[in-house]
Amino acid sequence: MNKIPNRQAICEVLMKHAETDKDIVVLCSDSRGSASLTPFANAYPEQFVEMGIAEQDLVSVSAGLAKCGKKAFAASPACFLSTRSYEQAKIDCAYSNTNVKLIGISGGVSYGALGMSHHSAQDIAAMAAIPNMRVYLPSDRFQTAKLIEALLTDEKPAYIRVGRNAVEDIYSEENTPFEMDKAxxxxxxxxxxxxxxxxxxxxxxxxxxxxxxxxxxxxxxxxxxxxxxxxxxxxxxxxxxxxxxxxxxxxxxxxxxxxxxxxxxxxxxxxxxxxxxxxxxxxxxxxxxxxxxxxxxxxxxxxxxxxxxx
Structure with a gap:
């Protein structure tokens, strides 16, 4: 049974490329642990920004860094990223077609017993309604890795939702058919x-x-x-x-x-x-x-x- 959550797969891909691509920058809202991004923060402290519990600032600062040529990946719980910082996602990222990848961690009902305040059952509808904003929900760690690899090569905004827990593999390291924006x-x-x-x-x-x-x-x-x-x-x-x-x-x-x-x-x-x-x-x-x-x-x-x- 797989024990690697999709969020960890994201970190592994970003760490692999950050070694040679110093434009990659990761931002968190007091969520590096829950986003599995602590290894990135430790390995590349100059490419990591901790914003604290300030999701609106997280998105706006990410957009600012992107306008300076950085490849910004902003990670925060999906329930907050898709609501508290909705205007910033709409204006700072999408309206300006800015290269910010918003990573909604612990999406859906991942937070379980914490209830509706921590569930994100509206984020697909909210983010998809914004012009220029793409929305992705990868199904397992292998597809997640392929998606992040692909997103590193473009300069358009996107929202990626992943769950909190490890999910059973759909694909394998040797067999993960993937074409961008094709089911x-x-x-x-x-x-x-x-x-x-x-x-x-x-x-x-x-x-x-x-x-x-x-x-x-x-x-x-x-x-x-x-x-x-x-x-x-x-x-x-x-x-x-x-x-x-x-x-x-x-x-x-x-x-x-x-x-x-x-x-x-x-x-x-x-x-x-x-x-x-x-x-x-x-x-x-x-x-x-x-x-x-x-x-x-x-x-x-x-x-x-x-x-x-x-």
Missing amino acids: TVLAEGCDVLLVACGEMVRPALDAVALLKEEGISAGLLDMYCVKPLDREGLVKAAEKAKVVISIEEHAPFGGLGSMVSQVVGAECPRKVVNMALPDAPVITGTSKEVFDYYGLNAEGIVKKAKELLA
Whole structure:
């Protein structure tokens, strides 16, 4: 079982490149430990800025450094980065199309028992609504590393959400197909298409295997690139299926499900159902406990697929 969280994979990639690229600078809001960025701070203190608990300043200073030619990576809990510093993300980063990569750590319900104040179930919708802001939710450590490698080569703003805990591997070091802003096809099927992002990809992949045992052919897209959404890949996969199910660790409005519905409805009409967190304060508990409670697991996905195909 993998014990390396996606946040650690981010640190490892940044450390590898910071040795030769002195323009890389990492900023934190009293979150270097929870972001797994302490090794970076220790190894490259001149390329690390501790802002303290000041998320708005974190984003604005990152934008300023980026305007001076730096490659700024700003890490903070997703629940605060996507709310407290929303105006700074909108104006200082996106409006100016500034090279700041916002890393929302402990996204979704990762903070578990800390409750709604620390859950980020609105961040996909909020960040995706900002022009020029891209939104990514990598599914495992290997895809996370590929994404950060790719983001180091461009100069546009982006929001990357990762969870707090290690997640089971989807890919491997030897086999991680990755194309920037293109969904990864993990399975092809003619009955139901599953479209998932972030930590929901693993239960969706398990659901594909369970459905196959019952004679149901399920396709699966790892839509790590929520914005820009891979419209072409989505339509191509949806055209083969009878129904489409999107799965996300997010509120039911404005996230992956809304985007999938818009594209499928406009370009290849199919019944689309979104599996997400409720429009209500989420129960407290571990991520697994929360997912199980709301049916955001392999068994819940299988149940929903069978209901739709009945």
